[in-house]
Amino acid sequence: MTAHVLVGDTWVDMLFPAQDLKHSTGWFVDRPSGDLQASVTLVCPKGYQAPWTMPGKSFRIYGPSGGLLWGGVTTEPDRADGRITLHAVGVGETLNDIDAIANAAGPTDPPDWVPTFVPNTAVDERLTDPAFLARTPVLFKRVGNDLGSTELGPGENDPPIIKIGTLLARGAVAQGKRVHVDSFGVISYQADPTAPSFTTTPISDYMGVADDTLVTRLWGYVSPSNVVMAEDLAAEVKFGAIRERSIDLSAIPGSDAQAYIDGRFAEVGGRMGWTERLDLTGANLMHIGGAYANPRHVKAGMMLQVPGVVDARSMATTRGAVWVVLSEVEVTESTRPSSAAAPVGFTPRDFEGALARPENPAEKENA
């Protein structure tokens, strides 16, 4: 294994033999995309304790030439048989545990906390709160990126206080984008890529399809007098099925609702779901320029070209290759890294799982 792990301020794989280093990235609509999970197993004496074995330390993975591959925060480790397995979640994942709160009082007055539904405010309030800065191991930041300064809620189904992750996801989708947190912690809104970064070698993978996520028309409920809609009538003809679904957009300003429903429909609508993951190795993965690429650099949210596969999911595609945006990628580190990449539209198989987000009440499917 040639990637290295820096936990807190310690290169832990210089202290103990490290095994099974894995790191994953995700590309989601309903919560922050970016670094997802990582883990590494260290062979160390039974009962070994060090500051870096405690949860809440920064966890970073660097490649053999020193580049940052993954960044996050450690969670509770597992101990067994003289081994300790460190787990970490990405910086973006921590936003799902932090509430969107603003301080209505002046900087020197006693704090007066109120809920906020403005993405920029929710992030900046935390970054200017000295007490918060003092206790967070890894800082998210926005470096001037505009995350939106209009109120996005509260929706009918919202709790009084929502999570920053939920709020940012709502802000991104309102622009037809995803909220992405990179390995350095920078939050930005990113659109789906329109051209592939990588390609597999021809016929190295098969991509099966299933129709259980097929949706041909998606309704979005904004208010009793405002319902927006996105549809793919060609898919209805091709697949011989009319599958209508609706979601609650009452938390979204009416002016953003159409962009929102288009973004959601683009993810799930008009086609069937993929049933296969792609296994990427140094032997079947190439950069679009033709040089062999390292699978450890494939991240969720990148577009992959899979030649030799015909997209059976929709009417529109007649190319001899499909272009898929990757929704989840897990890299297994070794001297020959490999990755398992799931395309967007892969998982889960049921519509409720694919679209409805239990942790995001504003986007629950209407009963």
Next chain:
Amino acid sequence: MTRPHEWTLSGLQLVTPEPPSTGYWFETWAEGVDLGSPQGVRVVRDSLVQDGDDVYIPRWGNRQVQFTVAICGHTNADIAEGERVLAPLIGGRGTLKWTPPESGDSTLFEVQASSMQVVFDDLRWVTGPKYQAYQLTLDCRPWAYAETQVTEVFTPGAATYTVVNNASSAASWPGMSTATYLGQSVVRLQHTLPLTAPFGDNIDFTGTVPAGNYMYLDMAFEYSGYAGQQRVPFLGGVGYPLGALQTASGLAAGFTRYFWARKAGPLSFRVEALNMNAGDVATWNVNEFGMSNVLPTGSLFVLSMLGSVPVKAQLQISHPSSSASLGDIMVYADPTMMTHGWVPDNDDTWANAPDGSYWLWVRPTTYLAGDRFSIVIDDQLAVTVTEQSSGSSTPWMPMGPFVFGGKRSRRLGSVSGLSDGLNLARVSAGVTTNQSVSARLIREDDEEACLLYVHSMPTLSEGNTLFVEPPTLDQPLPNVFAGDLAGFGSVSLNKPTTFGGKPPLKSWAWPTLNPPQTPLWVSSSGTTVPKVTVVHRPAFHTFAAES
């Protein structure tokens, strides 16, 4: 009489040319001696090839040495006495040393574990000289080692400077005038307001420039005015300086010698002055222009390795002649530097580098903590975010990954945007500006290339050496530390050297040193190329030699 085999296990002689008249002695049977061979750990690469496996060996397992030793004696009690001497050496670690007859250097096998098994023959206990044979099985480290540890020192070549133009006349310097500055005759270029964008000018040299490795320019900046303003002079353009020396042979006091890699085509520098107000004057004084055979900050060493197999050796990197601190140290090992002919800090050679994944290490000059730098090269976006504000010692930062090359694209050197002098977009507090920086190209390859980078070596009172100690079976805990050569005052670089700081070790790996020659690129932010000391026991497949 010819010298017989010498065959000792942890100091116990197992071959006896002249049996003693009393007591026990040992004999090793020539028949059945098996020196074993290292067992390659084979891994099959994934490939689309139908027939044949793409096998490679990432590491080597132990070898097993087997032979039969007889304990001989005149009485049965002698044999028991001999066993009391032999048996304690079996089980744990030890050394099997073999010196061939006639002449030759000794070969050492490092025993990790061993066992012995009785080969019983009842007749040998009945008549004549008694003996009892034991079959020994030794699990040894894979390689055979020479007896003595070798310390090889590789120093950078002495710098030789060839003057091309001594700036005594402005004949080859269009637009410049002669003057005297700091007691030296110079040609100078002056800026006064009003300046128009892009706030710069070119210094051109139109004379003949012979072929050479590197060029240098002795330059002094001179200011007048600039009340309350930060003076920001730039020297850039055609050749981004790869390094600068404050003292060098032939360099006049007050001048700085800037180096860059030789470029084809006309010689032209871009010079710029920012933050000027009315009345301010910025002057560039050129005292000398010439060629150099070395760069002050980075150099490719070709290490001549003893032994016949690749090893992970201990490296010591220090100032070639004094105990001065080296600041930032980069050590990059990659055999393709020699096979393809490229080095990380000379963008003229980048076209030769092989296809693959790369990172560009950059060092912007001005930034605040949390600033974001980005660049797009060949449609590939790379980003980095600074952890601390820039200061007198700012770290190099990797940006990537990039995939360069490929049959259908181009050679590395013609990738658009890939050259020294990258134009990075800097976002600070929501404001975007551009910053030109020098870059180093580092290849990412898990099997053969690796980078070790120490940012800001701590300064010790007793000399400053970077020790890189890969893990060995004797010392399973590797280390990278700063210390003096006597080992005093060592500071581990794996952890912060100040409270609340960051570990100076930003990237690490253990270079594999291949005999007979292996390339190693070493750079320092100090004033000179460091020297590299390689400490290792020369390793051979089976038969060792001392030199």
